[in-house]
Amino acid sequence: MQLEEILYKHFGHRSFRPGQKEVIERLVDGKDVIALLPTGMGKSLCYQLPGYLFNAPVLIVSPLLSLMQDQVTQMKLLGEKRVIALNSFLNQQQKQYALNYLHQYRFIFISPEMLLQQQVKERLKQLKLSLIVVDEAHCISQWGFDFRPDYLRIGELFDYENRSPILALSATATNKVLGDIKSYLKMNNPFQYIHSVDRPNLHLSKRLFQHHEDKVEWIINHVLETEGPGIIYTQSRTKAESISNLLLNVGISVASYHAGKETLDRQFIQQQFLEGTIKWIVATNAFGMGVHKDNVRQIIHHTIPSNIANYMQEIGRAGRDGNDALAILLYAEGDEHFAKMLATDDLPSEHHVHLYENYRLRNENPHNMFQNEEISETAFRVLDYWMNQETSAFVLQRLNKMRIDKMQDVNEMMKFVQTEDCMRKVLVQYFGQPLESRPNNCCEVCGIQYDQIINQRQIEEIPIENNSWKKRIESILIGN
Amino acid sequence: MIFQTLVLKLLQEFNGERTVSAVYHLLRGKRSGQTIQDVGIFRLHDFFGLLPKLNRKIFDDQINLLKDHQYINILPDNRYKLTVSGLSRLKNTVKLSFDGWHYRGNEHIFFARLSLIVQTLSHQRKGDMKFIPIQQNEVVQHWVKNFLKSNQFDNGQFQETLLEEIVSSLEQLTNDDREKTIVVKRLGGMKQPGFTWQQISLHENLTEMDVQLLYIACLHSWIDEITSIEGKYPLLSKIAHQVRIELPLTDSANQTAQLFKKGYSIDEISIIRKLKTSTIEDHIVELAMNDRNFPYQNFLNEKDVQNVLNAIENYQTKQLKILREVVPNLSYFQLRLVLARGD
Structure with missing residues (x-):
């Protein structure tokens, strides 16, 4: 069957988006592939479609539980039932069942932690896989913005004769990261598909302020005058709550979103x-994954992200429908200090290294550090990995280096804030790519007029539900 | 304000005889001998485990606020007593229909099941079964799937039947309409998403915490109603299956109770279960609190009981240390048994 036929049959599309077909064809030929495709450009199709070509499961290594859960939900929504997520959410019984019937699944999502469990490793060895996918492959590199030490072990695991092809996927990666992906995954002269990171329909603005508080005031006025839907990114839960409450008070339909919200609220x-009853979201970087909304028109950064890759990913959530969208970066003097604090916050400290040593001396499992709330989960993962690789003196050096790198990332971000060059050019060049052309209203430096990109706000009443509880439940269950 | 009243009320009940942490542990439903015992001594069953996820900082903030308002006065050892204005603050407050002892957070299981069922039915009625389940917990998803299948949810009348049960059971409740509205706003269906706590708090002009407390109170009385008479609400009572805790003992206490009922002594049980006698005593006290027919005469005679009750009355205290001084011939364990009777 032609690839296009399969595409239509299983996904309902008549044609491929840029890059998809090239990637799939190489995989069919048995080649390793690295594909860098911006968010919303149909990355997951690159491994979903091959699932219907081959008669063996596709294994997808995915770093984040929430991302994995969302991918599985989305596939089930498309009617695919032979899909499983192997992660810590499964209890022993469920896990055993899944492992026994693993060969019957078409798509197996797995977390790196799970991948390294002896029981799982052995089962995977017996299994014939058609394709190994490493999603968010930049996590393998400590130069990447989201380093996951467990990712380093993926390469060792699949280092054998006649392994199935590996597909490494990421939205954005610098050349340094790209090199790490190739070498750590021990990829065999991979085919590279690198999509331009430039999104011509995204227009880049920035605003500089004297005082921190001025930014919130500006946001309120801006949101009162212009049309969403939009996302306002800020650095903390408390900020997300307070900004959203200020906006609610002036009659904007807005919600705050962060990791502290319960699941039902998030839904x-x-x-x-999605339906448009909420026009704006004030969020920490927890918001984005699993949001499939095409017509986001504005992204406002109340504070600067801790690195350019994060910024890229966050503004990439606007304008997925291809229509114009506006990204506004706000900066007030001194913001970088806070960004640096936040960026290095999740790194293990010197104190943690000594603590870890003490646990060892006491013959106590260092994992209890995390249980005793002496360290965050992410920090522990990094610490634990390196403490098992090298002496603590080296670990200390390494952590110091990581801290400096993270600060450097913020400095890069600052250069972007302060540049007097075209913002689009700086952004694209950061990822080692040339800028091919500039759209109208390119960026703040090239000249930008908001009213040519976004609309004026149409004032409409927020429909307050006055229905009695009886009416409401009746209308939900049987319609009115 | 509701949360504030709640904390204030609990401090009053403890009468300065416990630290603020006792209130915190009680609300979180801590399964320790001390907390369970406090429930019995101070008759606080309704409030046990109301907020299993209560954050310590939020709790401490509230205590500080009560101090700032001078509703409470500090006593030694982080204990508090209500001031006159604290006492008057407590008057004229609405009593909420909590039943923590029998739910301990399980009401959220009931609601999770119900909300997924309602969402599914809403989509089914409109002929669009492709949706993202509002409940991500796979245990709940699995449960709901089985429930819907085994009850022929697609027979065309299912929505009406469930609606009828929901409306008539909620109508039976004496709770405020406001509470019922909050509960129903947390339900959603096709093209009718539910409302977030932040939104409801804005609609009702209450803090998110207070909205949640009203919601919990309403769920407790709702499930009480649903499970009160067998067969009255066939569908809802299935959804509430095993949500209400009918035998509110901890697992371990339950094992001890089984042996105790077979006639083993505390020392024997301690050997069989390889646990300290003090632990077994905790279990026996827990059992005494929950079992109206507990055989007190095994441990105490009527005269001893009367002596303790008199001491409580005369000294206006339930502190074991003081009671021990007044009735020195009884052990702490015996004193606790008397307090567990709660009369």
């Missing part, structure tokens, strides 16, 4: 945002 917010 309601996503639904309401």
